[in-house]
Amino acid sequence: MARLHVPDRLLLGPGPSPVPDQVREAMAKPILGHMDPAFLAIVDDVQEKLRLVFGTQNRLTFPVSGTGSAGMEMSLVNFVEPGDTVVVVQQGIFGQRLADAAQRLGAHVAVISVPFGEICTTAQLEEVLDQHPDTRLVAVVKAETSTGVLQPLEGWSDAIHRRGALLLVDTVTALGGMPVDVDNQGFDVVFSGTQKCLAAPPGLAPMTVNERALARLQERREPVSSWYFDLPAIAQYLGKSRAYHHTAPISMMYALDRALSLIVEEGLDAVWDRHRRVAESLWAGLEAMGLQLMVPRAHRLSTVTTVRIPDGVDDRRVRQRLLEEHQIEIAGGLGPWAGKIWRIGVMGHGARLSNMMTLLVSLRTVLDAEGCHLPSGLSALEDTYRKVGQE
Ligand SMILES: *Cc1c(COP(=O)(O)O)cnc(C)c1O
Secondary structure, eight states: OOOOOOOOOEEOSSSSOOOOHHHHHHHTSOOOOTTOHHHHHHHHHHHHHHHHHHTOOOSEEEEEESSHHHHHHHHHHHHOOTTOEEEEEESSHHHHHHHHHHHHTTOEEEEEEOOTTOOOOHHHHHHHHHHOTTEEEEEEESEETTTTEEOOOTTHHHHHHTTTOEEEEEOTTTBTTBOOOHHHHTOSEEEOOSSSSSOSOSOEEEEEEOHHHHHHHHTOSSOOSOSTTOHHHHHHHHSTTOOOOSOOOHHHHHHHHHHHHHHHHHOHHHHHHHHHHHHHHHHHHHHHTTOOBSSOGGGBOSSEEEEEOOTTOOHHHHHHHHHHHHOEEOEEOOGGGTTTEEEEEOOGGGOOHHHHHHHHHHHHHHHHHTTOOOOOOHHHHHHHHHHHHHO
16 A cells, blocks of 8 residues: 655744654554543643643633634634624735624724735724724734734723723744743633644644633624634533533644643743744844845744845746755745745744754855855854853
8 A cells, every 4th residue: 555655844933833753653643532531630730731831811712623724713713793894904815804804794994904924913903993983893813924013002902902802912922932821911712733844734723712701702683603712612611511512633632742841841932022023033044145025023933034036037946946956945025026036934943053053054056056146144144042041
């Protein structure tokens, strides 16, 4: 019989990111039943560790079955009803996806459209909220994977809560790579994914919901239109009654448990510092090569770096050669940035000095073969790595 062939790649795109051996080994453990007390204890454990990484005390903190987009569906379908006014910040592809999904639920969607590479200011938000005083929910992406922008959200929850609306935040490319600080920031509904900075395979969507949002659930005029993503029903499985709703993805739960344990063992601050330090080193290396970063430093995301493709260089050929000749995956641009940029992930287990050294050497080698001769970025990378480490 033909064997499954899986090449050994270095995943340095915007997800999935490299998965440590301990996490993959956890997935090979025997399957338990989803009502087995031994499995329920693992679920409890995962919930507790997720609270830590999210920075929350929220009782309803758990992994949704499905990838990050399932977390998005869960967040919207429970907290948006037909006819609701929803404000969506759109600074990239994932903001567009939020707006699309909210529209399909019958919401009146007011979009705050921000050019690729830029942020939405609090003043812009307040202006739109003033134009739509009946806003029920504001949805925003904290770390926009398509542009490499970190959206500042300080002061947002006050502005939003003052008007009686909820704040929904996509933290897919943030959770595990930087503080998310759910409680201090006043986020009401938050979702993420496992395959970006948490260093697990794709398949679960960590989520957390606060009491303010739960109160909103009580006010719903109609039952949640999705059977699978019915939050009150799933809360029963997680709660004391342990009522069966759907079969949990058992092996993924093992993986997430192990991945979260690795983060807790390394220490949250240490993990976040590592992401920052490796990202800064990468930036210095790329700039020393003469490459141009797309996002100004002030709101540049540490977990995804966007870099302009030099003139005359073929995007696809370079990425194909990186993959075939060097076993490295990076990604191209999306939307208006398609063909213009590369996206490099500094995520989870991938956020390491050695990976960035390998990438810079391989990228330079490929570009050289493609007729684009650039200086080495290695010593700048090394200098920055050392400098940031002393801070
Ligand atoms: C990857 C990503 C998603 C979607 O997650 P999937 O796991 O691909 O479903 C949503 N939002 C952001 C910001 C992402 O980076």
